[in-house]
Amino acid sequence: MRVHHLDCGPMRPLGGRLIDGAGSVLRRARMVCHCLLVETESGLVLVDSGFGSADSDPARTSLPKQFRMLMNPLLDPGSTALAQVSRLGYDPSDVRHVVLTHLDLDHAGGLRDFPQAKVHVHGPELRAATEASDMRYRASQWAHGPDWACYEPASGQDWFGFEAVRDLDGLPEEILLVPLGGHTTGHVGVAVSTGSGWLLHAGDAVFADGELATPPHCPPALRAFQRVTAVDNRARLRNQDRLRALAARPEEIDIVAAHDPAGFDRHAGSD
Numbered sequence: 001m002r003v004h005h006l007d008c009g010p011m012r013p014l015g016g017r018l019i020d021g022a023g024s025v026l027r028r029a030r031m032v033c034h035c036l037l038v039e040t041e042s043g044l045v046l047v048d049s050g051f052g053s054a055d056s057d058p059a060r061t062s063l064p065k066q067f068r069m070l071m072n073p074l075l076d077p078g079s080t081a082l083a084q085v086s087r088l089g090y091d092p093s094d095v096r097h098v099v100l101t102h103l104d105l106d107h108a109g110g111l112r113d114f115p116q117a118k119v120h121v122h123g124p125e126l127r128a129a130t131e132a133s134d135m136r137y138r139a140s141q142w143a144h145g146p147d148w149a150c151y152e153p154a155s156g157q158d159w160f161g162f163e164a165v166r167d168l169d170g171l172p173e174e175i176l177l178v179p180l181g182g183h184t185t186g187h188v189g190v191a192v193s194t195g196s197g198w199l200l201h202a203g204d205a206v207f208a209d210g211e212l213a214t215p216p217h218c219p220p221a222l223r224a225f226q227r228v229t230a231v232d233n234r235a236r237l238r239n240q241d242r243l244r245a246l247a248a249r250p251e252e253i254d255i256v257a258a259h260d261p262a263g264f265d266r267h268a269g270s271d
Contacts, residue, residue, distance in 0.1 A: 001174060002039040003194060004088065005267040008050025008081045009033025009106050010074045011259075018221035020261060021208070028072065033106055034256055034264045035081060036201055037088070038192055040172055043096030046081055046117070047190045047201050048258065049110025052141070053080050062138040063105060073106075082113035097171060098146075101180075101203025101258065102187040103129040105138045115144050120168050122177065123150040125186025128231075136184075136229070153179055159191070160246055160253070180205040180243075182236025183229065198253045200246070205239050206257045212247035216240070 012028040013019060019029035036047035054060040056077040063073065077083060082092055092114060099120040100107060111119060119142075126148065129137040149169050156164035159176060167173045174193035181187050183204040190201045207226055210217040218226075230236045246253050256263050 001172075001192065001194060003192060003199060004037040004039075004084075005256075005264060006035045006037055006050070006081060006084045007032040007264055007268070008035045008048070008079060008084070008110060010076070010079055011106075012072045012074065013070060014072070015221050017219060019219050020222075021210070021219045030261045031071070031259045032261050032264045034201070034258050034260070034267075035110075036190070036192065036199075037081070037085065037095075038175065040175070042171055044085070044090060044094045045097045045099060045171060045175065046085075046095050046110070046114065047099050047192070048101055048107045048203070049081050049098055049114070051075060051080060051106060052109040052111065052113045053077055053082050054112055055109045056080065062109065062140040064135050064138075067105065067135060071106075080113065081110045097168075099168065099171075099175070099177070099190050100125075101190060101201065102184045103142075104136050104184065104204070105141065107203070107258070108138075108141045111142055111146055112144055115146070117147070118149050118170060119146040120149045120151070120171075120177070122179065122186035122188045123152045124181075125184060125188070126150055128185040151177055161242055165191075180239045182232045182234075182239055183226070185231055197251065200243075200253055200255045201258070202243060202255050203258050205236065206243060206255075206260075208257065208260050209263050211240060211257075212244055212255060214244060214248070216244060 011031040016025045016027040033050035038045040056075045156166035159165035176191040178189040
C-alpha cells in the first residue's frame, strides 16, 4: 500500500527551542499535524484529518480563541487534507475511510470535508468527546453526523506486546487500531503494513522523536504540555516505554508522532 504523508495543520507557537528544540526561545516553534493518506483497494484511507476547511474561515472556525493564541495555527486552506487530496489528483469522495487516533480539535477538524467517509474511532474516545465540555473537543467538527465505526477495548489480539489490537471493518488487515491511552481516554495508534515493515502513527502518544530514544529526551515546554493535557499521565508514560522498545526495532517498525516536524520531514521527503 502506498502511503502519502501530509501536514494538515502547521502551527507556530511561541517558545522556540523550548518546544521544537532548535534556535532561540524567542522564535516561533514549528509543529505539524502529521496525517497519512493510504491507498488501498477499499479506496483512500485518511489517518487523522488535521484542521479542516471550515477552520481556515474566520467566520466558521471551530477553534477557540485561546487555542489560536497559544498554538498560532496557520490555517492555510491549501494545507487541509481536502486540498492536498485534490492536488494528488483524487476526488474527495475517493476518501472512503477516516481513522482517528483521537478526537482532539487538531485531529478531527477535517471530518466535515469528507462527509461520505466512514469514521473509525475507539469507543471510549467517542464517548469522552461527546460528553466533554472542555476546549479540546469541538462537537461542531462532527455535527454533520459521521458514519461512525466504534471499537471497544475488550476485543482484539496481541501485537508486539500491545493488547486489544484489532483490524477495522471494511479495511484490509494491513491496517490496525492499537490502543495507546493516556493523552486522551480513548487515544489509539494506527499501524499500517507497508510491505517492507510496519508504519505506526502514534498520534499524540509521543510529541517528539527524542522521546523514542534511549535515554528519552524532550524539549521542556513540550514535556510540560503533555503532562498537563494527559487524562492519565501514568498510562501515557507506560505506553511511551512500550513505544520506545518498539523504536529499537527499526527494521520492523517505523513510528511517527503527530506533531513532530523532524519525523514529518523525514517521511514527506521520501513520499
